[in-house]
Amino acid sequence: DVKVTQSSRYLVKRTGEKVFLECVQDMDHENMFWYRQDPGLGLRLIYFSYDVKMKEKGDIPEGYSVSREKKERFSLILESASTNQTSMYLCASSFPRDYHEQYFGPGTRLTVT
Amino acid sequence: QKEVEQDPGPLSVPEGAIVSLNCTYSNSAFQYFMWYRQYSRKGPELLMYTYSSGNKEDGRFTAQVDKSSKYISLFIRDSQPSDSATYLCAMSINGAQKLVFGQGTRLTINP
Numbered sequence: 001d002v003k004v005t006q007s008s009r010y011l012v013k014r015t016g017e018k019v020f021l022e023c024v025q026d027m028d029h030e031n032m033f034w035y036r037q038d039p040g041l042g043l044r045l046i047y048f049s050y051d052v053k054m055k056e057k058g059d060i061p062e063g064y065s066v067s068r069e070k071k072e073r074f075s076l077i078l079e080s081a082s083t084n085q086t087s088m089y090l091c092a093s094s095f096p097r098d099y100h101e102q103y104f105g106p107g108t109r110l111t112v113t
Numbered sequence: 114q115k116e117v118e119q120d121p122g123p124l125s126v127p128e129g130a131i132v133s134l135n136c137t138y139s140n141s142a143f144q145y146f147m148w149y150r151q152y153s154r155k156g157p158e159l160l161m162y163t164y165s166s167g168n169k170e171d172g173r174f175t176a177q178v179d180k181s182s183k184y185i186s187l188f189i190r191d192s193q194p195s196d197s198a199t200y201l202c203a204m205s206i207n208g209a210q211k212l213v214f215g216q217g218t219r220l221t222i223n224p
Contacts, residue, residue, distance in 0.1 A: 004156070031210060040121060042201065042216035043157070050210060058211070090156055099210045100145045100203075104156030 003027075004105035006091055012111045019078040021108050023091030031094045032074035033102065034058075034066065036087040043090065049074055050096065081112045116140050119202055119215030128224050132189040136202035136215045139183065143204040146178050147212065148187045151199045160187075160200075192222045 007022035025032065033048040035058075045058030047066040055066050063085060067075045074093075078085055088109050092102040119136045126132055134148075144165055149157035161176050163169045163185075169176045175188040185204075189196055202215040 033211075035214075040216055042119070043214040045211060048211065092156070096210065100147055100162050100205060100212070101159045102157075102212065104158065106154070106156050 004091055004093055004103050006089075006105040006108050008108050009106065010109050010111075012113065013078075013081050014113055015082060017078075017081050017112075019081050019110065019112075021076040021078075021089055021091075021110070023074045023076070023093075023105055024072055025074075025091075025093040025103070026072065027093065027095075027103065028071065029093035029103070030071070030096050031099060031102075032068065033092040033094075034064075034074065034076045035090045035092065036060070036085075037090055037107070038087050046076065078110075081110075083112050086110060086112045114139060116213050117202060117204055117215045120218055121216045123219040123221060125221045125223060126192060128192060128194060128222055130192050130222075132192050132196070132220060132222075134187040134189075134200050134202075134218050134220070136185050136204075137183055138185070138204055138213075140204075140206070140213075141180075141183065142206045143213075144207040145205045146176070146185050147203040147205075148174075148176055149201040149203055149214075151201060151217065153198075157201055194222045194224050197221045 034046045035043040049068045091105040147162040148160045151157040199217045201217040203212040
């Protein structure tokens with residue numbers, strides 16, 4: 001069974017804090033993705049990575065950075081959290097040949113106060 | 114204009130009804146069309162996908178793609194309370210690795 005795990009289900013941070021969200025997958029997938037999900041806006045891609053140390057900006061990369069030092073782990077970093085980054089963050093992974101089938105983690109509900 | 118448009122609902126129907134969920138899109142380069150299902154407090158999971166045009170059936174679920182109208186549909190027959198979830202359409206260009214999602218439609222099946 002494919003498993004994508006995220007470090008926290010719920011997180012509360014203060015404005016200006018540096019925030020790390022961690023994602024680990026156990027299927028040896030090359031591709032990994034970070035999305036945020038907001039009511040009425042659906043899933044929006046923040047960053048994705050198609051290999052270790054490789055990354056590409058998605059549709060809304062501003063205010064975020066990522067790190068992929070190992071194939072199974074993809075981290076999302078909020079350099080200086082702001083209230084408009086309060087959201088549900090979802091990590092996903094896939095094989096390049098089956099990129100239409102992404103496997104998602106359970107999500108991290110981040111609240112920035 | 115968003116690349117993919119989906120009515121967010123909510124949609125509430127009685128058990129046993131036929132449900133129709135739809136998305137429209139603007140990018141004619143899309144070739145893969147997916148439907149993901151997301152239960153409350155869970156991540157989305159792939160329900161079914163279609164490559165290019167046509168229909169695909171899987172049990173009670175049927176996916177249709179009409180590329181001439183840039184319109185895709187998901188039909189659920191004999192709907193069950195366990196089908197209550199948010200349904201997200203997603204699309205991609207062949208080989209692009211990225212998916213573009215609709216806003217999701219929240220569906221409730223009432224016993």
